[in-house]
Amino acid sequence: MRRRLMAAALIAAFLAAGALVGAHWLDAAIDARVADLAEPETGVTVTARDGELLRAFADDDGRWRLDIGTGDVDPRYVKILTAWEDQRFASHGGVDGRAVLRAVWQSIRHGRIVSGGSTLTMQVARMQKRLPTGSFASKGEQVLGALALERERSKDEILGLYLKLAPYGGNIEGIRAASLAWLGKEPRRLTVAEAALLVALPQAPERLRPDLHADRAERARNRVIARMQDLGILSEAEARRGMAEPIPRRRRDLPMLAAHATERLHRGDPKARKLHLTLDAKLQQRLEDYARARAAAMIAPLSLAILVTDHRTGEILASIGSPDVFDAKRQGYVDLTRALRSPGSTLKPLIFGLAFERGVAHPESLVDDRPTAFAGYTPQNFDHTFEGLITARRALQLSRNLPAVELLAATGPSRLVQRMRRAGATPELGSRTIPGLAIGLGGLGLTLEDLVAIYGGIANGGMAKPLRIDAGTAAILGARPAARVLSEQAAWYVTSILAGATTTVKGSPGTIAHKTGTSFGYRDAWSIGYDGEHVVGIWLGRPDGAPVAGLVGQDAAVPVMRDVFARIGPAVRLPGPPPGILAAAGRNLPPPLRIVGASAARPGGGPAPEIVFPPNAAHVELGLAEGATADLSLKVRNGAPPFTWYVDGAPVVQGQFDRQASWHAREPGFIDISVVDSAGAAASSRVFVD
Structure with a gap:
């Protein structure tokens, strides 16, 4: 009897020691895998001011895997997923004992793995390590990985990993990329059929790809729906509607709005995984659709660019560098909002504004529109005709060249360049170190962004807010302060003229002020306009800078500008005059302002x-x-x-x-x-x- 007791004690001690050693080994194995846990790499996402996705970039391996949290997914999808894949997900510790016993029994009966008994946590472990399916070694590694995940991560974090890693066919991984690619929408709001499809596809992503095997995908989706009805998660009516919904049969392109701007910002900060922009996604989409339709009616390689800003903040709301980034005939890859071009007559409002600010002229001053030489420089009017003595207001509205050069000579070309730079523009003067009078008629290089920044300063009461497209905190804190390009009174004088007012009045001059420009040789057509909130800049021409017969700002660019304003929404009325406006004309003006230069x-x-x-x-x-x-x-x-x-x-x-x-x-x-x-x-x- 004593010998039996001793033997039993030895066996118990041996088993206890074995269990202790096994527990120690298991704990060490789990710890090793905890240390090896890492967040999956996701592609770069670029979002608009309201958080809507503008564009996504694939990760370094070419996979479309986008960052997402459980709060960004339709709750019904999560409910269907856990009911289908892992009903006890909330309560088990990574391995579901009942599911494992069932899987082992099935494997013994059939001599192979029939069902894996995998929990969602085990699936995440397999996806993280890209383990094969169907082997006992892989299954053991999944178990250890699942225990490590449960030790280190919360249930919500584990579910979040599944949402990023689940395969959906081809190079699509994660529910966000899958929803965008197969459904054309974010996964925040899904129908029953859509949620069931996204639950079914990861089971066999290549065999069930909707674009290749739509019938299989439909049957798999319907099995999920039927199971949810059996579990009481879906009503009979919901299940019937879900099964009747058609299966998507093509893979959609992921969003690619503002292609030039997003590419530039991504290249500028390649390590940033999320970029947040000031763009209005819906406005950007409307204007891109419009630009493509407008370009289709133009003979290639004629192209156009559009820029819309809020002059009160400097935020860029829409930026279209070309109608189609993939249009090789129009060199669509060139961002024409940042291409250096001759501005034509578009600088005249700033010239006249400087003259008003410095007391050289008043909108009702008489200026001389007759042939004049300026130290050997003999400018001509666009139509080669002359008006004689006219008011400065009328001279700017008619875009007469001679009065503009006369006023530029009085205020100084260097001052004009200085004010452009204050607005954030970077004029290209070529080899000239000292600007001459020719810059007033387009004899320098500016971009559409430069001109919109200048006009934004005029529209904002003379204070130019620096243009900004990056809505990140660092960009906001690092932005240049606003700078004055014109006095408040001079800016309002210019606005009243560009809005078409016939005299200096006390009320609002209207809703939209605008100016056109045509560069020498009909290479560039411009129209820059603004209301009480927005600035719209339009450029038309050939990307290679070649002449285009008959390309004139008034005829080509103004209609586009008006169409853009119509797509923004109701125009915001221009403000009334600030204090200090001189509402006088003729002999009521101070003598030095009655006739400029006389x-x-x-x-x-x-x-x-x-x-x-x-x-x-x-x-x-x-x-x-x-x-x-x-x-x-x-x-x-x-x-x-x-x-x-x-x-x-x-x-x-x-x-x-x-x-x-x-x-x-x-x-x-x-x-x-x-x-x-x-x-x-x-x-x-x-x-x-x-």
Whole structure:
């Protein structure tokens, strides 16, 4: 008896030791696999301002696998999945004992693995390691991997891994890519039939591919639906409707909106897995559809580009670099929103705005539209006709070249370039270090983005918000501050003119202000317009820069601009005037602003006033270093006191009986000085101070 007890004790001790060793080995094996756990690599996703997918990029292995969480999937799909694949998923520890015993018994009876008894956790372990099916060794590795997952991950995280890794045929992995490829929609809202199909496909993804084996896919889907009816998850009516729904028979392309912008941003930050943009996905889609339809009516290689921004924030809402990125005839791969082109007449609003700001002119000032030479530069009007004396308002509305060059000469080409750069534009001047008057008529290179940024500044009351397409926090925090390109009053004068107002009025000038441009040789047609919220920029031409006979901004680009505004929605009315607007015309204007560049004749007898200092065309050195200021002496002879002195159209000294005065200069550059005596006679000079 004692011997039997000793033997039993030895056997128990041996079994206990074996169990202890086995438990230690199992624990070590699980720990080793826990250390080996890693998140699956997913492709890059680019989303719009509302989170809608604009574009996805495959992962480095060419697989379409997109990031997704359990909260991004229709709850009904999750319910059907767990009921079909793993009813005790919420309660087991990674391995379902009952399912394993059933699978072992079936394997013994048939001499091979008939059903794996795999839980969702075991399937995730197999997918992570890409283990084969149908072998005992693989099954053992799945068990260890499942135990490791359950030790390290929550149930929600394990389900999330399944949603990313499940195979759906070809190079499609994960429910998000599958839903987009087979159903053309995100998996947030699925019908019964769609949810059942996405549950069935991972069982045999190649054998059940809907584009290759639609009948098999339908039968597999219907088996899932029937099982859900048996379990009481679906009603008879729901099951009947689900089985009647047609199976998708083709694989769809994943979204690829804003192809040029998304590609550029992805290349700029290839490590980022998620990019969030300011684009409006629905507007982008509408305008891309429109651009393709519009291009189809144009003879290749003629192409177009469209840019829409919110001038209040600088956010880009839609960006179309070409009608079709795959259109080789139109060089669709070129992003024409960023191509350097001659802007034609599109800079005239900024030129006139500078003249208004600096007091050189007023919208109701008379300007001379007659043949004039500017130090050897002899510009012509587009139609080779001349209007004579017309108001500055009318000159800009008619896009007359001679008045624009006259005003540019008065304000300075360098100042024009400086204001463009303030708006965020990067003008290309070629080999010229000092810009000349020709830049006012298109003699430089700008992009559509540059012009939209400039017009955005004018539309936003003279304050240019830097254009921005990246909605990420780093991009927002690192954005340049807004910069003033025109005074608020000058910007509103320009807006009232471009909106078609016939005079300087007190109310809103209308809904849309716009300007056209046509580059030399009919190479580029432009139309830039804005309302109280949006700026729309349109370019048409050939991507290779070759001439296109008859390509004119007014005829080619304006209709596109109006169509784009119609697709944005109701136009937002332009604002009314800011304080400080001078609503006057004719003789009610200050004398220096009545006729630009002309001196008023003195009524009656006696000599008219003359400016003794500074004389016209003088270069006066005042020592205006960075931030420094200085006084400029002003001297007049002849004329009848008291005198009123103007600098850049603004009165600086009034009721002065002395023939000498001074003005405090704050920055270097050209200034226009006028003096008016008591009889209204005037003299003027233009000088450069530094």
